[in-house]
Amino acid sequence: MALLTFAASVRAQDFPQGTFFVNPALDRQVPTLRKRDADRGSQPLQRLITDEIIATQPHEPPVSSGFFQRHLYRADRKNNRGTDRSKRRSATPVGGPGGLTLGPPSPVEFEFGPNTGWWWFDNASEAQIVERLDQGFRLVDIEVVQANPIRFAAVLVQNTGPYAKTWWWYFDRTEAEVRDLATQNNARLIRVQPYESGAGLRFATIMVRETGQDNTTWTWLDATSIEDIRDRVYNRNARIIDIEPYEIRGVPLYSALLDNALTGGPNAVLTHSQASGIGAWIADNPGYKLVDLERRPSGGWVAIAARDPGLSYWWWYLGLRAEDILHLTGRHFARVVDIEARQTSAGLRFDIAMTNNGLPQQGVGNNFTARDEYDRRLRDFVKRRGLPGLGMALVKNGRLVYAQSYGLARTSPTEVATAETLFRIGSNSKITAAVAMLQLIEANAVTPAGQPVTMNTRIFQDILSGSSGVGSALGTYNTQLDQVTVQQVLQHIAGFGGINPITNTEQIAVALGIERTPTCAETVRWMLDRPLSTTPNSNYFYYNTGPCIITAAVEVLTGQSFEAYIRDSLFAPYGLENLILRSSDIFANRAPGEAEHYSTVADRLSGAEFVRARFLELVPSWPGGVPDYADMLVRFPYGGIPLVNGTAPGGLAATPAAYARFLAGVDGSDGNPLISQSSFDNRLTATSPFNAGYGAFVAVNSANGDVFHNGAVGGGLGWYVMKTGDDVIWTVFANSSDNNDLNELNQIMIAAYNAARPAIDASTDDHFPDLGIPAVSP
Numbered sequence: 001m002a003l004l005t006f007a008a009s010v011r012a013q014d015f016p017q018g019t020f021f022v023n024p025a026l027d028r029q030v031p032t033l034r035k036r037d038a039d040r041g042s043q044p045l046q047r048l049i050t051d052e053i054i055a056t057q058p059h060e061p062p063v064s065s066g067f068f069q070r071h072l073y074r075a076d077r078k079n080n081r082g083t084d085r086s087k088r089r090s091a092t093p094v095g096g097p098g099g100l101t102l103g104p105p106s107p108v109e110f111e112f113g114p115n116t117g118w119w120w121f122d123n124a125s126e127a128q129i130v131e132r133l134d135q136g137f138r139l140v141d142i143e144v145v146q147a148n149p150i151r152f153a154a155v156l157v158q159n160t161g162p163y164a165k166t167w168w169w170y171f172d173r174t175e176a177e178v179r180d181l182a183t184q185n186n187a188r189l190i191r192v193q194p195y196e197s198g199a200g201l202r203f204a205t206i207m208v209r210e211t212g213q214d215n216t217t218w219t220w221l222d223a224t225s226i227e228d229i230r231d232r233v234y235n236r237n238a239r240i241i242d243i244e245p246y247e248i249r250g251v252p253l254y255s256a257l258l259d260n261a262l263t264g265g266p267n268a269v270l271t272h273s274q275a276s277g278i279g280a281w282i283a284d285n286p287g288y289k290l291v292d293l294e295r296r297p298s299g300g301w302v303a304i305a306a307r308d309p310g311l312s313y314w315w316w317y318l319g320l321r322a323e324d325i326l327h328l329t330g331r332h333f334a335r336v337v338d339i340e341a342r343q344t345s346a347g348l349r350f351d352i353a354m355t356n357n358g359l360p361q362q363g364v365g366n367n368f369t370a371r372d373e374y375d376r377r378l379r380d381f382v383k384r385r386g387l388p389g390l391g392m393a394l395v396k397n398g399r400l401v402y403a404q405s406y407g408l409a410r411t412s413p414t415e416v417a418t419a420e421t422l423f424r425i426g427s428n429s430k431i432t433a434a435v436a437m438l439q440l441i442e443a444n445a446v447t448p449a450g451q452p453v454t455m456n457t458r459i460f461q462d463i464l465s466g467s468s469g470v471g472s473a474l475g476t477y478n479t480q481l482d483q484v485t486v487q488q489v490l491q492h493i494a495g496f497g498g499i500n501p502i503t504n505t506e507q508i509a510v511a512l513g514i515e516r517t518p519t520c521a522e523t524v525r526w527m528l529d530r531p532l533s534t535t536p537n538s539n540y541f542y543y544n545t546g547p548c549i550i551t552a553a554v555e556v557l558t559g560q561s562f563e564a565y566i567r568d569s570l571f572a573p574y575g576l577e578n579l580i581l582r583s584s585d586i587f588a589n590r591a592p593g594e595a596e597h598y599s600t601v602a603d604r605l606s607g608a609e610f611v612r613a614r615f616l617e618l619v620p621s622w623p624g625g626v627p628d629y630a631d632m633l634v635r636f637p638y639g640g641i642p643l644v645n646g647t648a649p650g651g652l653a654a655t656p657a658a659y660a661r662f663l664a665g666v667d668g669s670d671g672n673p674l675i676s677q678s679s680f681d682n683r684l685t686a687t688s689p690f691n692a693g694y695g696a697f698v699a700v701n702s703a704n705g706d707v708f709h710n711g712a713v714g715g716g717l718g719w720y721v722m723k724t725g726d727d728v729i730w731t732v733f734a735n736s737s738d739n740n741d742l743n744e745l746n747q748i749m750i751a752a753y754n755a756a757r758p759a760i761d762a763s764t765d766d767h768f769p770d771l772g773i774p775a776v777s778p
Contacts, residue, residue: 115358117158118335122322123348124152126171132156139169139206144195145341145348152204153341153350165214171204175222178203186210188218194246194255201248203255218259223248226271226302229256233269240267240304245296252298267291267307273300275318281305289314290353292338313356313383317605320350324605328352330411331388331601331736333359359383363404363419364657364767365394370756371402377748378732382406385741386601389417390734392749393656395663397727398670398776399766403657409595409735419771422594422653423733424583426711428720430697432566433550433648434490435666438679438696439569441486445557455487455683459553465528469521469556473528474511481528483536486553489546490696491688496543497533501526502649503544505614505642517585517616517644520548520562521555540691547648547697563647570674571658574665575774579658582647583716585615587638594653595735597637597715611640637715637737650713656731657771663720667707669727670776710746712737719746728753728760 119132123145129152133139137156145151150171157163168185170178182189187207194203208214219238221229232238242257268288272278275293278301282288288305293316296302315332317324329335334354341350359379365371374392382390389407393400405417445453447462457463460481464470480495488494501508501523508518508526518526523545533541551562558565563582571577583597584590599609610633613619618639619632634640643651654662664670666684668677675684685695685707693700698707707722718733719742732749734741753760766775 115356116161116163116335118357119156120325120329120336120339121152121154122325122341122350124154126150126152129154129156136160138163138165138167139191141191141336141338142169142171142193142204142206143339143341144171144193144204145343147195147197147202153339153348155336155339157335166209166211167207169204169206172197172202173205174201175203178205179220181205182207182220188214188216188259189220189242189257191242192220192222192255192257193244194222216259218257221254221256221258223253224256226254226269229254229258230269232258233267240269241291243269243292243294243302243304245294245302247297252296254302268305270303270305271300272303275301277301278303290316290338293318293351293353294340295342295351315354315386316352317354318351320352320605322348322350325350325352326412327604328601329354329357330408330414331386331598332383333357333407356383359407360416361404361406362416363402364770365400365402365404365765367765368402368759368763370759371404373756374402374752375404375406377752378404379406381741381745381748382734385738385744387734387736387741388598389421389423389595390732391417391419391421391423391656392732393419393660393730394753394760395660395669395729396760396763398664399764400657400660400768400771400773401760401763401765403660403767403771405656411596411598415596417595417735419657420579420593420655422579422581422583422591422655423718423735424595424597424651424653424713424716424737425659425718425720425733426650426713426716426737427544428659428709428711428718428731428733429648429650429652430547430709430711431663431666431720432570432652433547433554433562434684434697435570435674436554436562436566437486437490437550438675438683440554440557441683442676442679448556453486453557455485455490457486458482458484459486459489459549460484460528463553463556464524464549467556470528470552471525474526475529477528478531480532480536485536486550487683487696488536489549491540491691491694492542492546493537493540493688493690494543494546495532495534495536495538496545497541500544501530502548502642502646503614505616505645506612509616515616515619517614517642520551520645520648523548523645524552538690540688540694544646544649548645550697551648566647570665571662573672573674574661574670575772576658576662579773580652580654580662582651583643583653583714585617585639585641585643591653593655598736599636599715600736600738603636609636609640610634611636613639614642615639615644616642617644641714643714650711653716654733655771656718656733657768658773659720659733660729660731661768661773663722663729663731664776667722667724667729669724669729672776710742712739712742717742717745719749721749723753726757 119137121128136158138159139154139156141155143153145153168187170181185207186209188210189205189207191206192203194201229240233240238258238260240256240258244255246253270278270281282290282305287307290303291306292304294302315334317328332354335357336352337355338353339350341348359382378390378392387407388411389405389409391405393403403419405419405421407417409415409417409421441453447453448467451462465477466472484494505517508523511526512518512522554562554565567577571580581591583594603609613632613634618634665672665674667680683696684698685700687695687700692702699709700707705724707724708720710719711717715737716733716735717737720731722729730749732745769775
């Protein structure tokens, strides 16, 4: 769950910063991280030339271990890797004394074209590549990762549609042989990589038939200098499309491909001793994107930046393992267009540039006339923020108007998110504890001593302490707790502060003598002899263990587990019992239809996603049964948070539509309310003198009546908003949790709602039945 930095539906609310399940490394930065940007215009060529960049220290990103290979889509069509051609044409040098006449539109050397099926290899043999080529693919980039026996890193696309070309690839060739083959094939080179073999300098190359837009004036410069390349690019109108640095006997040299096809402006040749310098230039020239990035053998970098290759989204990453590429291509729904490989002491590492390869979208209500107001904003948000997947639902008068999911439920193996995908919802779960308690109050539930439960019931003295579900204090009972009421816990004004016990599972388990994650009831027992931070009813402090206290009270009052109670009393009345569930602490045990949840890109690449286990069932025991808590590291989304004792604090997973349907029952807009209007107005949304913007585990905008919350927990984040004045509800959840995303996501949903409001008000459709959810009451 997240820092509660709410941006309310209309105006911001000021909430003290309470934290829950926050990754200790949440704010750590990753030097291997990418630069990604959308097109924001172009810069003059004069700026390009004068901004040549120079620095001093080479940059080396961190590395780790492991590799394997991966594809996204498959095809079964045969390609043409080469046949004899009778017509021959010599390659013509570029950049004569008088410059060049602009050629035809730029060919797709960099493959920044429409979405397509593609494949990549990290360490492949010739036979493996040929097998894929025979299934209808062609090479667009190739790297020799080992000369003897020869192994390749490679990128392929389906050789169909706009990518269909007659083409060839070769390796272990001399310069003269490559030039002869280009002439024989009437072809132009689009990739050349020099490498040292036992026989001396050799080249791997990809070439395409010189026809149509590929029929341009071009040249290959080998064993040249960066000064010569720049002279041709900046002074003689040549466009650079490929560059490869190498050394012979310690002398730095370059191989470069250039042509005269200038679409959208020239390409830039960038050199810098640090990758961050390349990134800084790109940030200052947002009309450009990296299409080739190379490490120089002696240190530093050389790169090609192309002006507007044709797509708005792109990314680059350095020092990746092969499995990182697999994850990132799925996470961004992108495909690799340039791959550079190098051997390190930890194994192969890769630098890549990726381009957008579309974004899956699936849902109901596709005839909603204002759908584009949501689609374009949310698709852009998912792409820009690197979210694997996101789902939303929009309800008017208890009817489902529109529900969509964008992106992936899992990155590997690929699973597309649908309107029936369950996402972790973090602190958006808290309202279930409030509604459960209000139902019991309305139903005249009584304490173990037989007294009616009210908002003023002393929750520790009258319900919890000494009960069969909680037990007695481990030490001397803290009589301060006798002052704490149900209402104070619900409004976060009960005097608690500091570390939330629900995250302190190790200490509680040791104190209780158990070797598993404590339950909410056990956590409450551990709290009974602990001091409060302040006097009850004197201060607001957002306290995530509060819902755990209410959970334990519900269990004492009903004799049921909290999960059973909310299933039967909150979700089953609307047919939602299989669509709102507690998320599992163990990935393999996740609910059917539940998305995989992911750390941020920064935490994954830095290794910061690995934290000490808080879900203690994953911790092995030393001889004698002593748990080895100190040395057990787990991925933060699975084991780094204790969802088993945090269902109400933030442990639920739900489809956006199902949770919106539940909320329609909370506010009564469906005509079949879970609580009375009086409870909604006077208990759920009533605020305290210490925070006029917070009620019973819900945030409230007093200016317009909006009731809302957000949350981020272990790879899940999102919002719900109940616009009670408009009888509108929306939910939006994602399967990666970066707290920095929350406020922007809220503003996006507000902007979409404001733009779509006339169409929402006019809609009479109900698409709940399309998702197997019963329609609202007539």
